[in-house]
Amino acid sequence: MRKVTVNSSKKYDILIGAGLLRESGGIIARTVKPKTAVIVSDDNVFPIYGAILADSLSREGIKVVDFVFPHGESSKCLSVYGELVNRMCSEKLTRSDTVIALGGGVVGDLAGFAAATYQRGISFVQIPTSLLAAVDSSVGGKTGIDLDNGKNQVGCFHQPDVVICDTNTLSTLPPEEYSNGCAEIIKYAMIGNRKLFGSISEIPVSEQYENVIFTCVSMKRDYVEKDEFDTGCRMFLNFGHTFGHSAEALSGYTISHGKAVAMGMAVMVKACVNKGLCGGDVYDKLLKLLEQYGLPAEMPFTAADVANAAMNDKKSAGDDLRIVTADGFCSCKITTVKRNEVITWLTAGGLK
Numbered sequence: 501m502r503k504v505t506v507n508s509s510k511k512y513d514i515l516i517g518a519g520l521l522r523e524s525g526g527i528i529a530r531t532v533k534p535k536t537a538v539i540v541s542d543d544n545v546f547p548i549y550g551a552i553l554a555d556s557l558s559r560e561g562i563k564v565v566d567f568v569f570p571h572g573e574s575s576k577c578l579s580v581y582g583e584l585v586n587r588m589c590s591e592k593l594t595r596s597d598t599v600i601a602l603g604g605g606v607v608g609d610l611a612g613f614a615a616a617t618y619q620r621g622i623s624f625v626q627i628p629t630s631l632l633a634a635v636d637s638s639v640g641g642k643t644g645i646d647l648d649n650g651k652n653q654v655g656c657f658h659q660p661d662v663v664i665c666d667t668n669t670l671s672t673l674p675p676e677e678y679s680n681g682c683a684e685i686i687k688y689a690m691i692g693n694r695k696l697f698g699s700i701s702e703i704p705v706s707e708q709y710e711n712v713i714f715t716c717v718s719m720k721r722d723y724v725e726k727d728e729f730d731t732g733c734r735m736f737l738n739f740g741h742t743f744g745h746s747a748e749a750l751s752g753y754t755i756s757h758g759k760a761v762a763m764g765m766a767v768m769v770k771a772c773v774n775k776g777l778c779g780g781d782v783y784d785k786l787l788k789l790l791e792q793y794g795l796p797a798e799m800p801f802t803a804a805d806v807a808n809a810a811m812n813d814k815k816s817a818g819d820d821l822r823i824v825t826a827d828g829f830c831s832c833k834i835t836t837v838k839r840n841e842v843i844t845w846l847t848a849g850g851l852k
């Protein structure tokens with residue numbers, strides 16, 4: 501088992517290892533000491549892993565309540581959030597109880613937001629079961645839900661009390677979701693980890709989950725400790741996301757997050773090459789790795805549409821947009837561009 505400790509406004513451990521789910525009751529009893537735990541999960545994950553977690557909690561004398569909702573982004577919404585907090589209230593949960601997110605990023609964001617807001621905040625535990633949640637969303641305390649007109653438009657920072665990542669759960673992940681997680685891992689490599697880039701080029705991520713997750717969450721821990729509330733350097737983690745989010749939104753969310761991030765990274769690096777900020781070898785290496793993991797590089801939208809969507813994103817500030825650009829192999833920097841310059845980046849990135 502590997503352990504990463506996050507020293508943010510709340511100090512907590514991220515535990516990574518095979519078979520941890522069976523031990524999670526003991527870990528939660530020691531760290532959170534709840535009387536009751538609500539397991540929040542979706543209808544794909546709960547039937548596979550719910551009973552193992554519930555048994556482990558019951559063995560520690562913790563009362564278990566479960567709340568299972570239909571899988572998918574459309575459940576990360578006000579109505580499911582409302583059902584969850586009402587259920588917590590009817591089960592008489594108090595501030596000494598806990599919420600456990602068992603699932604991917606949708607479950608983690610929704611359960612975390614419910615924990616952050618119920619009775620002005622109760623403890624919560626992340627048990628990520630998707631690769632994306634393991635390397636990214638379960639760490640750092642961003643919680644939230646979507647509104648009809650935008651993703652993650654309501655939310656807050658609420659750090660978990662512990663993150664328990666059982667790498668065995670990744671064995672049941674559909675191939676598409678594996679690719680999505682790999683896109684985020686490639687992002688970590690591109691923003692500053694040549695060793696990770698080399699390692700996942702040589703050995704598939706699926707053959708070295710513990711190592712790769714440890715490396716990624718250690719990098720995320722460093723950014724979160726320096727910039728918990730995402731006003732400065734945590735922005736590096738957004739590499740590939742600015743134009744990626746636009747592609748996701750323009751597709752009506754039919755393009756998955758991972759594929760959109762892959763396209764966003766490719767467009768950005770190509771733009772950086774064409775603007776003379778980094779060498780063509782950076783683009784070639786990125787393209788090869790994306791292909792290796794079955795991820796796309798071409799963005800099927802016009803420069804004007806992507807620019808427009810990017811300026812409507814919540815990360816744009818007035819007339820300015822902060823983007824993460826590549827200035828070398830596995831090296832990035834934060835650049836502020838004016839509204840009217842965004843389109844020149846996209847055309848330099850190969851969009852018509």
Ligand SMILES: NC(=O)c1ccc[n+]([C@@H]2O[C@H](COP(=O)([O-])OP(=O)(O)OC[C@H]3O[C@@H](n4cnc5c(N)ncnc54)[C@H](O)[C@@H]3O)[C@@H](O)[C@H]2O)c1
Nearest residue numbers: 544571604605606607629630632633637642669672673677
């Ligand atoms: N909070 C953050 O910092 C942060 C960061 C990145 C992304 N996110 C959010 O995360 C969400 C995406 O996360 P995701 O990709 O994990 O999506 P997800 O939660 O929808 O999971 C993807 C799919 O995989 C299934 N699944 C998960 N684990 C499984 C397993 N072990 N076996 C079988 N099936 C499994 C789920 O049921 C779902 O159908 C988005 O809502 C995004 O906004 C949040």
